[in-house]
Each structure stands twice: as structure tokens, then as C-alpha cells.
Amino acid sequence: MRACDVGDVIMGRLVAAYGAPQAVKAIRSRTLPPEFVAQEAQQERPPDLTTRLHTWYARLAAANPAADLAAGTGSGARLIIPGDPEWPTQLDQLGPSRPLALWVHGDADLRFSCLKSVSIVGARAATPYGSHTAAEFGVGLGESGWTVVSGGAFGVDGAAHRGALAAGAPTVAVLACGVDVCYPSNHETLFAAIKEQGVVISECPPGVHPTRARFLIRNRLIAALSRGTVVVEAAIRSGALNTATHALSLNRHLGAVPGPITSSMSAGCHKLLRERKAVCITSPEDMIDLVGVMGEDLAPHVRAPAVPRDRLNEPTKKVLDAVPARGGAGPASIAVAAGVTLDAALSALGGLAAAGYIERTPRGWRLRKQTTSYRKAPDTLALQPPPTPEPDPTELPPPPDDLLYAGYEG
Amino acid sequence: MRACDVGDVIMGRLVAAYGAPQAVKAIRSRTLPPEFVAQEAQQERPPDLTTRLHTWYARLAAANPAADLAAGTGSGARLIIPGDPEWPTQLDQLGPSRPLALWVHGDADLRFSCLKSVSIVGARAATPYGSHTAAEFGVGLGESGWTVVSGGAFGVDGAAHRGALAAGAPTVAVLACGVDVCYPSNHETLFAAIKEQGVVISECPPGVHPTRARFLIRNRLIAALSRGTVVVEAAIRSGALNTATHALSLNRHLGAVPGPITSSMSAGCHKLLRERKAVCITSPEDMIDLVGVMGEDLAPHVRAPAVPRDRLNEPTKKVLDAVPARGGAGPASIAVAAGVTLDAALSALGGLAAAGYIERTPRGWRLRKQTTSYRKAPDTLALQPPPTPEPDPTELPPPPDDLLYAGYEG
Numbered sequence: 073m074r075a076c077d078v079g080d081v082i083m084g085r086l087v088a089a090y091g092a093p094q095a096v097k098a099i100r101s102r103t104l105p106p107e108f109v110a111q112e113a114q115q116e117r118p119p120d121l122t123t124r125l126h127t128w129y130a131r132l133a134a135a136n137p138a139a140d141l142a143a144g145t146g147s148g149a150r151l152i153i154p155g156d157p158e159w160p161t162q163l164d165q166l167g168p169s170r171p172l173a174l175w176v177h178g179d180a181d182l183r184f185s186c187l188k189s190v191s192i193v194g195a196r197a198a199t200p201y202g203s204h205t206a207a208e209f210g211v212g213l214g215e216s217g218w219t220v221v222s223g224g225a226f227g228v229d230g231a232a233h234r235g236a237l238a239a240g241a242p243t244v245a246v247l248a249c250g251v252d253v254c255y256p257s258n259h260e261t262l263f264a265a266i267k268e269q270g271v272v273i274s275e276c277p278p279g280v281h282p283t284r285a286r287f288l289i290r291n292r293l294i295a296a297l298s299r300g301t302v303v304v305e306a307a308i309r310s311g312a313l314n315t316a317t318h319a320l321s322l323n324r325h326l327g328a329v330p331g332p333i334t335s336s337m338s339a340g341c342h343k344l345l346r347e348r349k350a351v352c353i354t355s356p357e358d359m360i361d362l363v364g365v366m367g368e369d370l371a372p373h374v375r376a377p378a379v380p381r382d383r384l385n386e387p388t389k390k391v392l393d394a395v396p397a398r399g400g401a402g403p404a405s406i407a408v409a410a411g412v413t414l415d416a417a418l419s420a421l422g423g424l425a426a427a428g429y430i431e432r433t434p435r436g437w438r439l440r441k442q443t444t445s446y447r448k449a450p451d452t453l454a455l456q457p458p459p460t461p462e463p464d465p466t467e468l469p470p471p472p473d474d475l476l477y478a479g480y481e482g
Numbered sequence: 483m484r485a486c487d488v489g490d491v492i493m494g495r496l497v498a499a500y501g502a503p504q505a506v507k508a509i510r511s512r513t514l515p516p517e518f519v520a521q522e523a524q525q526e527r528p529p530d531l532t533t534r535l536h537t538w539y540a541r542l543a544a545a546n547p548a549a550d551l552a553a554g555t556g557s558g559a560r561l562i563i564p565g566d567p568e569w570p571t572q573l574d575q576l577g578p579s580r581p582l583a584l585w586v587h588g589d590a591d592l593r594f595s596c597l598k599s600v601s602i603v604g605a606r607a608a609t610p611y612g613s614h615t616a617a618e619f620g621v622g623l624g625e626s627g628w629t630v631v632s633g634g635a636f637g638v639d640g641a642a643h644r645g646a647l648a649a650g651a652p653t654v655a656v657l658a659c660g661v662d663v664c665y666p667s668n669h670e671t672l673f674a675a676i677k678e679q680g681v682v683i684s685e686c687p688p689g690v691h692p693t694r695a696r697f698l699i700r701n702r703l704i705a706a707l708s709r710g711t712v713v714v715e716a717a718i719r720s721g722a723l724n725t726a727t728h729a730l731s732l733n734r735h736l737g738a739v740p741g742p743i744t745s746s747m748s749a750g751c752h753k754l755l756r757e758r759k760a761v762c763i764t765s766p767e768d769m770i771d772l773v774g775v776m777g778e779d780l781a782p783h784v785r786a787p788a789v790p791r792d793r794l795n796e797p798t799k800k801v802l803d804a805v806p807a808r809g810g811a812g813p814a815s816i817a818v819a820a821g822v823t824l825d826a827a828l829s830a831l832g833g834l835a836a837a838g839y840i841e842r843t844p845r846g847w848r849l850r851k852q853t854t855s856y857r858k859a860p861d862t863l864a865l866q867p868p869p870t871p872e873p874d875p876t877e878l879p880p881p882p883d884d885l886l887y888a889g890y891e892g
Contacts, residue, residue: 330740
């Protein structure tokens, strides 16, 4: 693992073809198998194998695998390789960039935890809106039995992990440094909590510190481990968009949470939506709907609230619309205005009056005041208006002049 | 116009087939042409023509076209019918629901104004975010030579009209009442301003007050007049979504502005995005990009800011990443860490030092403090770091621990 940097696809192909022990032997002897050299020469962009071998040799000479193993196991972590029972086989889709091995630290089983998992990624410099959303998603997914995979960073990552922990669910933090290195250092408590309820994993050997390149290469693991990735907040230039690209190239689901267009921290999400690369995600249920198995994890559809008026039949609605709010009108003029026959108007007026929608005045029929604002329909009979006008907390009050058409006219 | 309610498609077909004078004559005589009756009977849902004719007759008997014309022209409006030079021919796409005529009040030419136009629709009970966005879109579209079409209501509509007026651009308000009726009454000043710079139009005769049905039917005109519609804010149950449906069925472009997922006033927009019915719109330029002619109205693409580091070549970047931030390291260990040869490392270190990225200390090479945060690249040479660290107002400051990887790791 020390011989090459993480994500070295040439090393990946070498190990895939000959196994790790043979690969080490070849590097030690500074001679690559001739078939491998011939094969690599046929790549679209043939790599400079001599330089690469030289680098591997120098790194291997400086490496101390026994010390790494001792440091890793000493810190409480375990090393897993492809074929182990805990190895998440979905990583095999990474092809030659599949990690050679993974350090895993924590009480949960990595493979089992990732069977039903969603990756939550986003800006480190998240806004309060982004952190709030990430935490809500962490809780919502955790409570529905989904594991949250993220990068353990500040901002969106940390909030998502904390949300999942709060829901009592396992969560997986994929680090760009050794699992015994605490980066960012303020997250020591968070990582300790994750190790108790989930796992902290890394493909980097113990003691390795993060570099820019390791963050970018780490992101492919976050995308590959889960069924889908949701970007909560991301600036136009953001590592979260890099993870999103990995998710798309692995044919995983991709979601993006919208935000105010005035926030530069949502610009990356809006770019994904605008280019139709990501699905618009407004709740954990939306995400489960996206990645879940059909018929098993379906989210309830957002539906328009029903209002009592919906239950009136068409002619009655027309008559109700034709009754004036002020003054009054006779049945004949209402029938003409509504475009129905006089008989139909008279019958509808009777029903509407009995239900309290309208009232008879000396000047004719007019609307009753309390029925001009519409609220959610109670599950009762059609012609039963709500007895008292109580404010609906889910709706902003419409301007008073418009009460009559609340919720209809845009 | 008084004989039927607005949007009566049977009347539309009658007038289209026989002309308005013949239609009036037929209704007066209470006998529809036999071919028309036979044709209507073949409709998927054959209408009850007897009742309909009866209603038309009663309405026609109560109508006073001369008084309507006098009232309309007296208020300063003009009546246009299909075929007139000012008639916007894009309304013909409405088929039988095309309005029989339009009352137009204002100094602008309706057809000319709508040639390059965008409809901005949204909630009356808009949040400050929605009103702000609508106004910004009104200004942005107006300044780019686009006419804003909207419904003259409170909230999004009003803000969009005001934005267009502020940009000195024409704007079209499509009312659901007579053009001489001021609804909402608080918008008297706004409508007066629109009449000076644009037009207020309606298919309703003078004096007619708005009803729920007229609002919904009016919406098809807002969608049909422009090249595309953008929904700024909309609850799940909203007239703006009705306009959006009309825009889609007319094959017009549809955009939706995202907002916080915590705002119920953006839920309708998010639904359109989630169902991939609308394109995500974050600026007036996005909307122009959507509705504009290719090569003529292209919006600039949102691009990630360039940082000085982008201009370094790959081996130099690797070496820079391998240089420690604290302490120091010799060229040999940096070469091993970066995975490059010693010669390449020495050459890169020299260049990086000359450019001020790194410095030599008694303990070896290390990063220079002021180059660890990256800002927008000046348009100069690659290896020239910005001289003084000045804060970038477009980026939130990353947490201090993370300065090294600002903008990369998510």
C-alpha cells in the first residue's frame, strides 16, 4: 500500500493481474512482467512505466509494512482486502482504481452497513441552511434504516454524520488520511462517536496526512459505497461536485438539494439541476424514493391540500363564483352570470345557503364572510364549511383584498 | 363577448367556423347550424348544446354591446380582434380557446411588445425572497430587451412588473377582470404606470369583476403570449402551476426558480424541477438562455473561479502537495512523497520557491504562509502568486484548520 499513492490505476491493474505478492516481488526486482508492459503500451495514453517503476521502488524501499500494520491494529483498526467477508463488493465497480485494501475502525460491519446507504456530501463552509438540511437528512435517513456515508469534514459532512448518530443509525466516515489521524482535529469527539456506532474507514496507511489529491481520490469511495449521493450545498468549485461526477460515472443515483439562488453555496447544486444531472431533492423521503427499491421504500407524494370547495359539483361551483361578495343578487342574474339554468341556480343556491357558504339579504344572495377564506378540508361531508376561520400555520396570510381567491390565483 | 364566459371552447369553434356575426345570429334565432351540431356530437365528450344555447341566448339578451364598447373606449382602452395588426398571432395556438377579442389599454403595441417576452408568475403571498427574485428578474429581463408578461396581482406578479418598469422596459399585465376594473385595488398606481410604458389587457368586457374561474382561464393567455414562463415562487396548490401547465401544453419553455426546501412557497417550484417539467433557473440570464435564439441571446456559463494553482503543471502540483505546511522536508523525501524523480522534484521546488509558494528553512522546504489560501487568479503568468492576501467577498471563509484545502475538499 505504501508503494503507490492511492488511486494509482496502473498499480491497480498490476495487482489485479498478478496479485499483490507478485507485484511487490516485481517492484523489488525492478522488472515488470513483459506481458503487463505490452498490455500497458496498448492503453490509450501509454504510461511511462520506467519512471513509475522507479517511483514504486523508491517508495517500497522507504516503506515498513510491519510498522504500518502494528500502528493500525495498535490504534484499534482492522485491515480488509477484496475477498474478505467485510469487503463491500460494490467497490469492485471502480475497476483498476478499486482500493488495494481498506483500514476500518469501528464496531459496525462495513459491508452490512453500506447495503442500504446514501452518501451526503457538501461544502465544508456550509451555511446554517446547509448544516440544518444535512442534519435533517442524516436524521431522516437514519430513522428510515439507511446508513449515511460522508467524508467526516466540517460543514455538511459533520452535520450529516451527527444527524445519523442522533437517529441511532450507523454511519460511515471515509477519510483522506490514516484512520488513526484525526483530520480535522476538532472532530475527535465526532470520530469517536462514529467508531462506536458505525465505522471510520480509509485506504491510506496509518499516520498518513491528507493532501489535496487524496481528498479528490477519496471522493470516488464515498460515491461507490452507497446507492446514491445527495449534494446538500456546494459552491461552483467544490469537492462535492467531484463526488457527484464519480456517482454519475458509476451509474449511481444523484440528487441535489436546491437553495436560495442568492446563496453561492447552492450554486453548485443548481448547476447540477440545471444540467439535469441531478434530481431535485427536498426531503430525506425524496432521496429514499430515488435510491430505494420500488414498492418497498416509496416516499409519499407531495399533494395539494384539499379545500371544502373541491367537493362541490361543477354547476354549484359556478353558482358560488357568481354570488357577489358585497351587495346582493337575485337568482336570475346569478344564473345568467354563472351560465346555468334558473332551476339549476335555485337548487345550488339552496344547497350553498344550507351549507353556510352564502346568505340571503334584502338585496339578494351574497357570500357569507367566514366562508371566503379556504382552509384544509376536514374529512367530513362536502357541503360542510369549517365552523370558525382559524389561521392555517402552513400558509402565509394572503393580502386582505385577495381573500376571495386565496390559493388559486397566482 | 358577453354571450359566453371567457374560454368557452364550443363558442370558440362556432365563431371559428361561421364568424362572430353569424354566431350571434344563430344564437338570437335559437338555432345552431345543423353541420355544427353534427360536428359537436362527434367530440369525445359531446356537449349539451341545448342547455349551452339556452345560456348563450339568455346572456346575449342581457348584453348591451354598444354600452360595453362605449365604456371600454371611454376608459381609454381599445378592442382588438384576430386579424388586427396588433393581434399577437401566437395566441392562435390556443385553438378553440383563443380569446374572441382582447381589450388593450396602454401606449405600447401588444404584438410588438410580446415578440421577445417572458412570463414571470408566482405566489401572491410571496416571501421577501420571492418578491426580491421577481423584481431582479423583471429588471434583468427588461434591461436585456425582454418584455415581462404577468398577471398584475400582489406578490411575484407586482414585483416583476415593477422590476420591468424600473428597467424602462415595456411590460404586459393580463387581467382576469375588465381593463377598466382595478383589481387588486391597491395596484391602481402600478396599472397606471404599466399603461404608460406597456399595456394592460383582458379578454373580459369592461366592468367585469374577477372570478376564480376567470383567473384560471386568464392564465392560458399569460402562458401563450410569451416564449416561456418562469415560476418564481409557488405553493403546491397555486395558480402559477396552472400557468405552468398551460405553458407546457403549448410547448413553451418552462423554468422554475429554486428556493430553500424549508419554504412552502418554493414547494411548487421544486415539484416542477423534481418531475423534470421545468428547467432550474437561477438568474435572468438563465431564462434568456432558455427562451432566446441560439447564438443571439446566449447567457454566459457559470464557471468555477480559476486559482493560481491551476496554472501549475501536474508534477509541480504533486510536489507542492508534498511540501509540508509545518516543519520542513528535504528534496529526496518530497520526491518520494510526490511520486516523482529527484530531478523533477528539484526543478519544481526551484520554480515554486521563485514564485513564492514555498520557502527554504534550516529544516528543509515548507509552504509559505500567505500562499496557502487561494483566490481568483489574476490574468498574469502562471507562477505568480497574488502579492497580498486580500479577502474574497464571494467566498465564505473556510474554517482555519482547513485553509490548505480551501475549495477542494467537500
